[in-house]
Amino acid sequence: MSEGRKPYSEMSNEELEALERKLKAEYKKIQGLGLELNMSRGKPCVEQLDLSMGMMDVLSSDSDLRCEDGTDCRNYGVLTGIPEALELMGDMMEVPYDHLIIYGNSSLNVMYDQISRSYSHGVMGNTPWCKLDKVKFLCVVPGYDRHFRITEYFGIENVCVPMLETGPDMDMVEELVSSDESIKGIWCVPKYSNPTGNSYSDETVRRFARLKPAAKDFRIYWDNAYTIHHLYDHDQDHLIEILAECKRAGNPDLVYKFASTSKVCFPGSGIAAMATSLNNLEDVKQQLKVQTIGHDKVNQLRHVRFFKDIHGMVEHMRKHADILRPKFEMVEKICEEELGGLGIAKWTNPKGGYFISFDTMDGCAKEVVRKCAKAGVVLTPAGATYPGGVDPHDANIRIAPSFPPLNDLKTATELLCLATKYVACTKILEQRRAEAPSPVAAQ
Amino acid sequence: MSEGRKPYSEMSNEELEALERKLKAEYKKIQGLGLELNMSRGKPCVEQLDLSMGMMDVLSSDSDLRCEDGTDCRNYGVLTGIPEALELMGDMMEVPYDHLIIYGNSSLNVMYDQISRSYSHGVMGNTPWCKLDKVKFLCVVPGYDRHFRITEYFGIENVCVPMLETGPDMDMVEELVSSDESIKGIWCVPKYSNPTGNSYSDETVRRFARLKPAAKDFRIYWDNAYTIHHLYDHDQDHLIEILAECKRAGNPDLVYKFASTSKVCFPGSGIAAMATSLNNLEDVKQQLKVQTIGHDKVNQLRHVRFFKDIHGMVEHMRKHADILRPKFEMVEKICEEELGGLGIAKWTNPKGGYFISFDTMDGCAKEVVRKCAKAGVVLTPAGATYPGGVDPHDANIRIAPSFPPLNDLKTATELLCLATKYVACTKILEQRRAEAPSPVAAQ
Numbered sequence: 001m002s003e004g005r006k007p008y009s010e011m012s013n014e015e016l017e018a019l020e021r022k023l024k025a026e027y028k029k030i031q032g033l034g035l036e037l038n039m040s041r042g043k044p045c046v047e048q049l050d051l052s053m054g055m056m057d058v059l060s061s062d063s064d065l066r067c068e069d070g071t072d073c074r075n076y077g078v079l080t081g082i083p084e085a086l087e088l089m090g091d092m093m094e095v096p097y098d099h100l101i102i103y104g105n106s107s108l109n110v111m112y113d114q115i116s117r118s119y120s121h122g123v124m125g126n127t128p129w130c131k132l133d134k135v136k137f138l139c140v141v142p143g144y145d146r147h148f149r150i151t152e153y154f155g156i157e158n159v160c161v162p163m164l165e166t167g168p169d170m171d172m173v174e175e176l177v178s179s180d181e182s183i184k185g186i187w188c189v190p191k192y193s194n195p196t197g198n199s200y201s202d203e204t205v206r207r208f209a210r211l212k213p214a215a216k217d218f219r220i221y222w223d224n225a226y227t228i229h230h231l232y233d234h235d236q237d238h239l240i241e242i243l244a245e246c247k248r249a250g251n252p253d254l255v256y257k258f259a260s261t262s263k264v265c266f267p268g269s270g271i272a273a274m275a276t277s278l279n280n281l282e283d284v285k286q287q288l289k290v291q292t293i294g295h296d297k298v299n300q301l302r303h304v305r306f307f308k309d310i311h312g313m314v315e316h317m318r319k320h321a322d323i324l325r326p327k328f329e330m331v332e333k334i335c336e337e338e339l340g341g342l343g344i345a346k347w348t349n350p351k352g353g354y355f356i357s358f359d360t361m362d363g364c365a366k367e368v369v370r371k372c373a374k375a376g377v378v379l380t381p382a383g384a385t386y387p388g389g390v391d392p393h394d395a396n397i398r399i400a401p402s403f404p405p406l407n408d409l410k411t412a413t414e415l416l417c418l419a420t421k422y423v424a425c426t427k428i429l430e431q432r433r434a435e436a437p438s439p440v441a442a443q
Numbered sequence: 444m445s446e447g448r449k450p451y452s453e454m455s456n457e458e459l460e461a462l463e464r465k466l467k468a469e470y471k472k473i474q475g476l477g478l479e480l481n482m483s484r485g486k487p488c489v490e491q492l493d494l495s496m497g498m499m500d501v502l503s504s505d506s507d508l509r510c511e512d513g514t515d516c517r518n519y520g521v522l523t524g525i526p527e528a529l530e531l532m533g534d535m536m537e538v539p540y541d542h543l544i545i546y547g548n549s550s551l552n553v554m555y556d557q558i559s560r561s562y563s564h565g566v567m568g569n570t571p572w573c574k575l576d577k578v579k580f581l582c583v584v585p586g587y588d589r590h591f592r593i594t595e596y597f598g599i600e601n602v603c604v605p606m607l608e609t610g611p612d613m614d615m616v617e618e619l620v621s622s623d624e625s626i627k628g629i630w631c632v633p634k635y636s637n638p639t640g641n642s643y644s645d646e647t648v649r650r651f652a653r654l655k656p657a658a659k660d661f662r663i664y665w666d667n668a669y670t671i672h673h674l675y676d677h678d679q680d681h682l683i684e685i686l687a688e689c690k691r692a693g694n695p696d697l698v699y700k701f702a703s704t705s706k707v708c709f710p711g712s713g714i715a716a717m718a719t720s721l722n723n724l725e726d727v728k729q730q731l732k733v734q735t736i737g738h739d740k741v742n743q744l745r746h747v748r749f750f751k752d753i754h755g756m757v758e759h760m761r762k763h764a765d766i767l768r769p770k771f772e773m774v775e776k777i778c779e780e781e782l783g784g785l786g787i788a789k790w791t792n793p794k795g796g797y798f799i800s801f802d803t804m805d806g807c808a809k810e811v812v813r814k815c816a817k818a819g820v821v822l823t824p825a826g827a828t829y830p831g832g833v834d835p836h837d838a839n840i841r842i843a844p845s846f847p848p849l850n851d852l853k854t855a856t857e858l859l860c861l862a863t864k865y866v867a868c869t870k871i872l873e874q875r876r877a878e879a880p881s882p883v884a885a886q
Binding site (some may be wrong): 041043044046049052053054056057059060061065072073074076077080104105106108109112113114119120121127130131137146149150153154241262266267268269287290291292293294295296297298299 | 457484486487489492495496497499500504506508509515516517518519521547548549550552555556559562563564571573574589592593596597709710711713730733734735736737738739740741742876881
């Protein structure tokens with residue numbers, strides 16, 4: 001780039017002022033283009049959706065809609081899922097088929113229902129949370145806004161734990177969980193995390209499985225949303241399977257594990273599942289059987305007939321990767337080209353999942369998002385990755401590269417970089433002015 | 444029948460004893476047949492399910508899966524339902540399309556969620572039920588066991604209100620609802636009621652709409668499960684539309700109305716909906732948007748493409764009626780032939796819905812169900828139509844004629860009649876023996 005690789009912090013005021021004028025002019029030019037782009041949510045793009053159109057053909061009026069145990073999937077019944085769907089989702093989630101329940105179309109809904117049940121009825125005979133004065137939840141930050149909103153909705157205090165390279169700060173998690181009985185759970189996206197894209201290290205998972213919670217009804221909410229959502233064939237993150245690890249550690253009931261096919265086939269028309277210990281399953285089923293007669297078995301059957309087995313699903317995910325990989329790589333390349341070495345931003349280079357986490361200088365994220373919006377590019381609101389929408393550093397922006405076409409994504413990322421530079425420039429100049437001896441004092 | 448039309452109560456002890464011996468012999472004979480029949484739940488039969496197989500063909504890999512407003516139904520989004528599905532379900536439920544939310548596959552689940560939300564968060568700003576010492580619900584009896592189980596599960600006291608020819612005993616409903624602030628709702632199946640099969644009269648609906656509840660958060664849970672489920676083309680029950688009636692009465696927020704396509708196409712793979720006032724909808728949406736991103740839009744689209752519109756749905760229901768009508772009529776005919784005039788049982792002759800309500804003499808239902816089970820015919824457990832499974836009269840049995848083939852249904856109904864006679868005979872003889880002067884006193 002024309003401004004070179006010199007970090008902004010090493011530039012003189014004059015250099016920065018010249019740069020600011022230049023960036024402002026560039027920004028005005030882009031504003032004039034009338035862009036209308038959206039990089040705000042982790043939605044698959046049209047080409048990805050097209051991959052699953054065959055799912056509309058696997059069942060027809062000639063099909064036998066009985067599942068392998070002979071049950072007519074067209075009628076009432078089967079609370080926890082048909083056998084072949086349990087096997088498929090069990091394989092996807094790396095758990096035995098008898099350790100899970102298949103639900104409806106939304107894993108978010110399953111998580112909500114777990115919190116709701118714990119609130120109204122308690123976990124395995126423990127006091128319902130609604131009868132307690134104080135309930136707290138740990139939130140790994142930056143993290144997934146919709147997780148935080150569920151606990152918030154139930155009046156639960158969200159307590160932030162920072163996400164490190166290796167996963168959540170486990171010293172902090174261990175300290176809090178073992179000392180505070182009001183802490184009842186933690187929200188985790190352990191693999192290709194939302195939004196950082198990195199995965200929990202082996203040591204982190206082992207430490208999770210060995211937690212000694214003060215609260216008997218503490219549970220890890222392990223939202224393994226991106227379990228098979230790799231970008232590369234050979235360079236994949238691997239996560240220790242948490243249920244098995246908890247069992248080995250003598251803590252079999254510590255985890256609720258969630259997944260869905262939302263980003264495998266059609267979001268909103270997939271199937272979601274929860275895997276957990278047999279004790280927890282029994283506890284959950286006592287509620288589930290009051291709530292419903294059963295979930296959509298025809299859709300379960302449709303999934304199995306389409307993917308056939310976990311190998312089919314994995315092959316299918318390679319096609320997704322072929323579409324997503326160039327998008328991720330382009331965002332990363334533009335960021336490197338535009339921002340590398342300037343000391344005003346950092347970003348992640350994930351090997352899977354749906355997001356890139358982007359950090360501006362402290363105090364700049366809101367203004368960067370605002371500037372992008374004013375030039376026609378919608379980003380996830382700054383702060384959205386923190387409980388209550390408040391990022392104490394005002395630095396984190398979640399980039400969702402999946403949905404826009406490659407060309408739009410290029411434009412949007414270039415704008416993001418430009419806005420980041422422009423805002424950083426102004427910020428540094430403001431800071432220097434504030435720190436400089438005041439003109440009055442100098443007189 | 445060979446024992447004639449003489450009511451049992453007018454028979455001499457000798458006549459009854461002879462009859463008991465004869466019925467016992469008949470019963471033993473049937474027991475020897477090794478029957479395995481199930482008349483226990485309101486499930487559509489295979490021929491009914493076959494009617495909807497075309498639903499598997501309306502979407503294919505060549506289909507445009509955008510709905511009429513252009514939304515790609517394959518992707519995330521749309522919290523309350525796609526426009527054409529709102530119109531179809533609105534027409535089915537006789538409410539404007541903007542007064543409803545389309546949910547997932549189960550209206551039971553929707554009702555559960557309303558209770559759960561009221562328990563945890565309260566209704567429209569009122570105190571959450573979990574913070575109250577006492578919450579009560581009215582249950583029209585006999586009624587639907589799964590309704591009662593939801594309120595039971597939340598520790599709510601179920602209070603019985605008897606079902607009359609015209610609907611619930613409205614004197615009692617008005618008295619209770621207006622005087623007791625802890626009464627927060629009432630479970631209703633207003634049309635072709637489960638299990639009695641009769642529908643609420645115009646006066647009953649009007650009185651419902653004009654209730655003056657002591658509790659501001661009192662709501663009528665109006666489960667219109669059988670709204671278009673007629674048995675006859677021209678002899679149909681008609682129900683005043685409750686939402687409009689409530690609005691006219693100045694009580695717009697009084698009702699949550701539920702329905703689903705479970706018994707229109709495939710139970711468990713249909714779509715459910717709730718209709719209510721705009722105020723209530725807003726209240727519900729505050730929770731719903733935390734719980735999920737949206738329900739299964741592809742399945743909503745599948746329904747609309749299959750039925751096209753309400754006329755298509757009504758035509759479809761006529762085909763169901765053609766299958767169900769002979770089953771209902773056969774049960775009623777056998778009951779009349781076997782039990783008519785004997786004074787030991789009565790039953791309903793509904794014009795729609797899924798059930799016939801059958802009453803034995805007081806204190807006989809459990810034994811009749813037991814005797815049927817021992818001869819291989821499973822009926823809904825006696826008492827199931829009452830909260831807690833306890834029928835104070837031990838008289839009511841819910842007959843579900845839909846599922847078994849006609850021939851099996853014939854055998855099962857004959858057994859039911861035989862068991863009813865046998866148990867009644869024994870019961871009357873026991874009563875007479877208990878009432879007769881004791882042999883010692885007569886000496």
